Amino acid sequence: MSVNSAIAERISTDVETEAAVRTADRNARPLRLITCGSVDDGKSTLIGRLLWDTKAVKDDQADALARDDRHSQNELGLPDFALLLDGLQAEREQGITIDVAYRYFATDRRSFIVADTPGHEQYTRNMATGASTADLAVLLVDARTGILEQTRRHATIATLMGIRQFVLAVNKIDLIDYDQQRFDHIAAEFRQLALSLGVTDIKAIPMSALLGENVVVSGRSAMPWYDGPTLVNVLELATQRTAQAVGFRFPVQRVSRPNEGFRGYQGTVAGGSVKPGDSVVVLPSGTVANVKQIVTYDLVRNAAVAGDAITLVLDRPVDVARGDMIASIDAAPALGLAFEAKLVALNGEGIRADKRYWLKSSSRRQRVRVEPRSMLDLKTGQWKSSDNLPLNAIGTVHLSFDELAMFDPYETNRNTGAFILIDPDTNNTVAGGMIQTRAKSVDGIDGAERNQVLLSLPQDLANQLMASEAFAAIRDHVEIRRLNSARASAILEELD
């Protein structure tokens, strides 16, 4: 029946061997990355160079650019990369990039998906979107200006969204005469910045995206002092986040009942692994069952891991619906009515405490009340108390639900720790969120008997402490009075 099977028979042995080699070369999932930097840093030139040198740009696409009357070739006779990338008419007219675009290229070793986000307008919102799925961030700086406040902002957002691999692209190195000392200085400064954010996997690369040095092709001849990898080398070897080492998580998307004899739960494994015979718990109900079968179109499988789209059959008739989660019985996610989370506000109105939202996480959608607690000042990296989050703000919030919710901390599992907020009036997506912990109960006996510590600190130290993230998360459980040192001593003496 198949058109292709007849053809397949004609494949010569030679071709078969060749194909086998090619397949082995690409033995990896696509690496997802985000590029951060402004137009001035040469971001479009860098992405254009990546696509051009890996031959992802075809002749007719370059020709179409040549027909564009705003187009001018650069001094190397290459197309204007920014025009190549700006897909929308408005962008071509205004010369700006307005939204997240996705670019695809591949080398012999790996496929790549680049989230290309604008450096200026609403960069927080767009960067957060692009970073949400990225394994790695390329942070671009101009070798002439070095690390800027903007670099800190981009690195902070990338870290917040869970990225733990940074590449610092020190671009336009040709414009400072391939000055090694200057490069080393910028790299060291960045290393400090990244370490302060808790990121230790850092690679700094001197490059000229315009001239194509150290992007895909080595720039050794221009800068013999640099014997490290090119950008593409680093990307080829970068690691991918995986949710395979954590507890089994299976958010149920739909129930499949094609006939009386079959009842399966369809979804994608969001963490850990599963095999027939495993004991699982259905949440939020808490019903326990064993896995009977893992069904796919191709075969009945003896195991499934994070990322696999499967149909799960349990050994007994239990009540399972879309939005439920099937999880390992000995390592279940946190179940509760209140959670603490970080939030990125994506919409004009911002996030308000007096409004109820829809929260969607995996396949589960439920009503939630969101109380903003603090807001991150991206300029200084400090957290300040705040009861609302305007557009593009990043903050910590307290979530309270009417019905039980289940999450893992985002740090542990990106799939089951992430959520979006939907405005019920407009149906628009207004925030992206990351779960930190289940909220601790503070009322009743628990609250009254909680142990507190009274500290008396110099004002600057106290201010520093209060600007920290850890403090922001417990802001509601802290009482603060500002006094002079004599009065503070007197009070403490009174207690003794």
Added chain:
Amino acid sequence: MSETKPPLDPNLKALESEAIHIFREVAAEFERPVMLYSVGKDSSVLLHLARKAFYPGKIPFPLLHVDTGWKFKEMIAFRDRVVSDYDLDLVSHTNPRGKLEGVSPFSHGSSVYTNIMKTEALRQALDAGQYDAAFGGARRDEEASRAKERIYSFRTPDHGWDPRNQRPELWSIYNGMIRKGESVRAFPLSNWTEVDIWRYIQVEDIPIVPLYFAAPRPVVERDGMLILAEDKRLELQPGEVKRVETIRFRTLGCFPLTGAIHSTATTLDAIISELETATVSERQGRAIDRDEAGSMEKKKREGYF
């Protein structure tokens, strides 16, 4: 499925799982989904993935084919065979106004023709079926404005797309909330590239229209494109000569608007290695993309896929 089938490489497996996830999510969240089926290679992959997503059940929504009346004959024959082999529920729609007025790519030009027979026809069919979600096989690597598409792409009640005002889409959490009359176009193949499509067709042994494979076929050259010359409605213009050449198609649309390429690729392996060394993009053979700069974006805003 045969026992000896080699396992998918991790790249294709990740793409397959993502697509299946999107199919299931849309089927669960929307009341009346439909799948656009254009009979091309991407549609073949889309259909295969839909069958996998709902196995052991049947695909829980109909397929919709917008028939312009100017498709390649082999495409229609292939379509009918697939529908009967897989026991599918297919809705075929042709714009009655266009049919009545005899709108053709020759009489009205490619732009007007595409607008009436494809975009307007699609809107008619979507309205008639009251579909609130429509799957399409578009890929982000195909064309610059498609690079900005969401996986769930929101449409107004008149099917318009506003690229400047799209909903943010984070992680793999899709927002399927709409009001009555609004709809979502869902793109399970968003992250696939052309080579991924071909590799997947090969390893999964997915049937495709034979026009993708090279063979001697009658063609004429017109406006720099090689047009298949087997339909009686194609009238030769002065100076045009019909000749037989060994050609194949990289994409399939309406025969007067789809250019063939010279190729000797008669196997999937040959097609894939041809692609890996190709210096032109697949849409190079599509006349409608070349009407004016930004023409795909314009069509998409009006409701084209």
